Amino acid sequence: MTHSYTHTSRRHRQGPARRIGRTLALVLPVVLVLSGTLAVASVNWTGATGSTLTTASQDISEPAKARAPQDVLRDALLVELQQKDPGIALTHLQQEVDRRPSLTKHCVSIARALGRAAVEHYGPARAQSFARPVCDTAFAAGVAESV
Numbered sequence: 001m002t003h004s005y006t007h008t009s010r011r012h013r014q015g016p017a018r019r020i021g022r023t024l025a026l027v028l029p030v031v032l033v034l035s036g037t038l039a040v041a042s043v044n045w046t047g048a049t050g051s052t053l054t055t056a057s058q059d060i061s062e063p064a065k066a067r068a069p070q071d072v073l074r075d076a077l078l079v080e081l082q083q084k085d086p087g088i089a090l091t092h093l094q095q096e097v098d099r100r101p102s103l104t105k106h107c108v109s110i111a112r113a114l115g116r117a118a119v120e121h122y123g124p125a126r127a128q129s130f131a132r133p134v135c136d137t138a139f140a141a142g143v144a145e146s147v
C-alpha cells in the first residue's frame with residue numbers, strides 16, 4: 001500500500017506542471033520549425049530586385065545615404081537658376097567655391113550644368129548673356145554644349 005500512496009501523491013503534486021511541460025514540449029518545436037521555414041521562404045534567393053522585401057529595404061536606405069556636397073550645391077543652384085536667374089546662381093557658385101575651397105575641383109562641372117540648364121530655360125542667346133568668368137568660363141562652355 002505504500003507504493004500506491006507515493007505514486008498517487010507524486011502524480012497529484014506534479015499534475016498541472018507536467019501538463020504544461022508536455023504541451024510546451026510538443027508545441028515549441030512546431031513553432032520553431034514553422035518560423036524558421038517562413039524566414040527561409042521570405043528571403044530572395046535569386047538575387048533579383050523584384051522582391052517586395054528587397055524593394056522596401058532599398059527605399060528605406062536611400063534617404064540615409066549622404067549626398068556629396070557638390071551634388072547638393074549643384075541641385076540648389078539649379079533650383080535658384082529656375083526661380084531667379086543664372087547670374088545669381090553663378091554669383092552664389094563663386095561665393096561657395098571661395099568659402100569652401102574643396103569645391104574648386106567641382107566648379108567646372110557645376111558651372112557647365114548651370115549653362116545647360118540656362119539654355120533649356122532661357123534659350124541659347126539669353127543664356128549666353130549671363131556668362132561670366134566663374135570657373136574659367138565653364139558656364140559659357142555649358143551653354144555652347146547645349147546649342
